[in-house]
Amino acid sequence: MKFIDQVTVYVKAGHGGRGCVSFRREKYIPRGGPDGGDGGRGGHVNFRADENINTLLDIKYQKQYIAEKGQHGMGKERHGRQGKDTVISVPPGTLIKDEETGEVLADLTEAGQEYVAAEGGRGGMGNTHFKSSVHQAPKFAQPGEPGTERTLVLELKLLADVGLIGLPNAGKSTLISVVSSARPKIADYPFTTLIPNLGVVKYGDFKSYVIADIPGLIEGAHQGTGLGFQFLRHVERTSILLHLVDISEMADGDPVKNYEKIRKELELFSPELIMKPQAVAGTKGDIKGDGTKLDRLKQYCNDNHYDFIEICAVTGEGIKELVQYLAKKVEEYKERIADS
Numbered sequence: 001m002k003f004i005d006q007v008t009v010y011v012k013a014g015h016g017g018r019g020c021v022s023f024r025r026e027k028y029i030p031r032g033g034p035d036g037g038d039g040g041r042g043g044h045v046n047f048r049a050d051e052n053i054n055t056l057l058d059i060k061y062q063k064q065y066i067a068e069k070g071q072h073g074m075g076k077e078r079h080g081r082q083g084k085d086t087v088i089s090v091p092p093g094t095l096i097k098d099e100e101t102g103e104v105l106a107d108l109t110e111a112g113q114e115y116v117a118a119e120g121g122r123g124g125m126g127n128t129h130f131k132s133s134v135h136q137a138p139k140f141a142q143p144g145e146p147g148t149e150r151t152l153v154l155e156l157k158l159l160a161d162v163g164l165i166g167l168p169n170a171g172k173s174t175l176i177s178v179v180s181s182a183r184p185k186i187a188d189y190p191f192t193t194l195i196p197n198l199g200v201v202k203y204g205d206f207k208s209y210v211i212a213d214i215p216g217l218i219e220g221a222h223q224g225t226g227l228g229f230q231f232l233r234h235v236e237r238t239s240i241l242l243h244l245v246d247i248s249e250m251a252d253g254d255p256v257k258n259y260e261k262i263r264k265e266l267e268l269f270s271p272e273l274i275m276k277p278q279a280v281a282g283t284k285g286d287i288k289g290d291g292t293k294l295d296r297l298k299q300y301c302n303d304n305h306y307d308f309i310e311i312c313a314v315t316g317e318g319i320k321e322l323v324q325y326l327a328k329k330v331e332e333y334k335e336r337i338a339d340s
Contacts, residue, residue, distance in 0.1 A: 004056045005156040005234070007063070008099060013147025014042025014067040014083035016121035019129075021141045022075035034138055035077045036126030042147040043067030043083030045118040047096060047154075050089040051111035054198075056156055059088065067118070070144055073126045083120055093159040093237070099151040109159065117152060121145035155233065158196055160212035161330045163235030165266070166244035167258055171283035172213045173197065174313040175244065179323055180211060196234050203323055209330045212238070232269045239333035240277040240326065241266075247282040247297055247310070249289030255282070255297040277329060278306065281322060285312040 017039025024032025045067050065088055071080030096106040096115060106115035124142030131138055164172040180199025197213040214231050235241060243262060245255045252258075259280065267274040280301050288294050294310060301308035309325060311318035 004060045005231075007056045007060045007154050008151060009059060009088075009154060010064045010149070010151050011045040011086075011088075011118045012064075012066045012149035013045050013118035013120040014069040015146050016040065016042045016123040016144030017070035017072040017080035018143045019124035019126040019141030020073035020075060020078075021127045021139055023137065024076075033136065034127040034131050035075055036128050036141050037073035037075070037078040037080065038126050038129075039073045039123030039142075039144045040070030040080035040082040041123050042070045042120030042144070044085045044116050044120045046085055046087045047090055047094070047106065047108060047115045047117055048087050049092040049094065049108040049111050049113045051092055053089055053091045055091065056094070056154055059090070059154065067120060067147065070120065070123045072144075073123070073141070077126070077128055080123060082123070085120075088117075090154060091156055093157045095155040095157060097153040097155065099153050105152070118148040118150060121147040157237055158198060158212055158234040159210065159237060160198060160234065161209040161239045161333075162201075162211040162326050163238040163241045164211065164213045164244060165235065165241050165262055166283075167246070167262065168215075170244040170246050171313055172215075172244050175281075175283070175311070175319075176211055176213045178313045178316075178319060196231050201323055201326070203327045207327070209239075209327060211326075232266070232273070236270065236273060238276065239330045240279060241273075242326065243278060243280045244283050245280060245297055246284055247293045248284035248287040249293070250287065251284070251293065255293045256300045259297070259300075277333065279325070279329070280306050280308050281318075282308065282310045283313070285310045285317055286315050 019039050020036035022036040024035050026032055045065050065086050067086040068083035070083045073080050090108060092109055092111050094108045095104055096117060097104050108115060122145045124144045127138045127141045166172055176197055176199045179201045199211050200208050201211050202208045212234055214235055243259055245259050247255055282294055282297050298308050309318055309322050311322055
């Protein structure tokens with residue numbers, strides 16, 4: 001399935017039905033009073049988070065959503081039926097923004113959460129509401145009010161606890177395939193991963209956390225190089241960022257410089273993002289050669305107080321320790337959020 005994480009849509013709520021001008025016409029009542037009913041409310045346009053959806057693909061191909069109009073009022077004080085609401089299902093983690101102002105209107109982070117994006121117009125009152133001692137036969141009623149209409153930007157930010165960051169071929173896809181049931185594409189050339197991948201990592205008794213593999217981040221991403229910044233929004237909600245750095249003897253460049261390149265790109269994308277808890281994992285430890293690159297990266301992390309773990313997804317070296325370490329960090333983060 002194609003991964004779509006940002007779309008623009010136009011929504012229009014239904015107009016309210018107009019009130020009715022009517023008078024009683026019954027046998028033996030030659031001059032019956034007003035009995036016009038009210039018009040029905042126009043339908044709302046609602047967004048609802050649905051856990052069975054993980055992309056905005058469907059919305060990409062239907063960019064206009066118009067709710068049903070309210071029914072007009074009728075005689076004998078019969079009110080018009082309200083317009084049917086239009087409900088748009090979106091993945092949990094969807095931000096709804098006003099296109100014109102950029103204001104965040106809603107953040108649907110939990111399944112079942114709803115937001116009324118456009119309110120239906122109020123139905124007009126029938127002439128029965130306007131009778132009085134001095135105006136016993138009003139021949140007018142209210143028109144229905146127009147429904148709200150607006151253009152919105154929907155932006156999906158995946159709900160992951162751990163974000164995997166690193167240069168292409170650093171081993172992100174291999175790691176997520178080892179620690180979870182996710183099966184991303186893996187090959188020995190750059191940019192095999194073109195969309196974010198999510199995996200559920202289980203640990204302990206009935207405990208788990210979600211890990212996200214964010215693709216395409218290279219030096220110059222802020223200028224559109226590689227896949228640019230288009231997927232970095234998906235790590236803004238994470239508890240911790242895990243930098244994967246290739247320490248194999250075949251890796252290009254210095255591991256410390258490679259790490260600093262990615263860290264710089266994160267900072268250019270969002271100064272808040274760089275303040276998140278971060279750790280470093282040296283990957284492909286089975287082919288580290290004489291260990292020069294490993295030692296250099298480890299010393300750098302020690303000097304800068306970054307947590308460091310050496311791993312090899314192929315042999316399983318350090319994987320158990322990494323899973324437990326990340327679980328601890330995720331739990332600590334959630335406790336801090338709960339206490340704040």
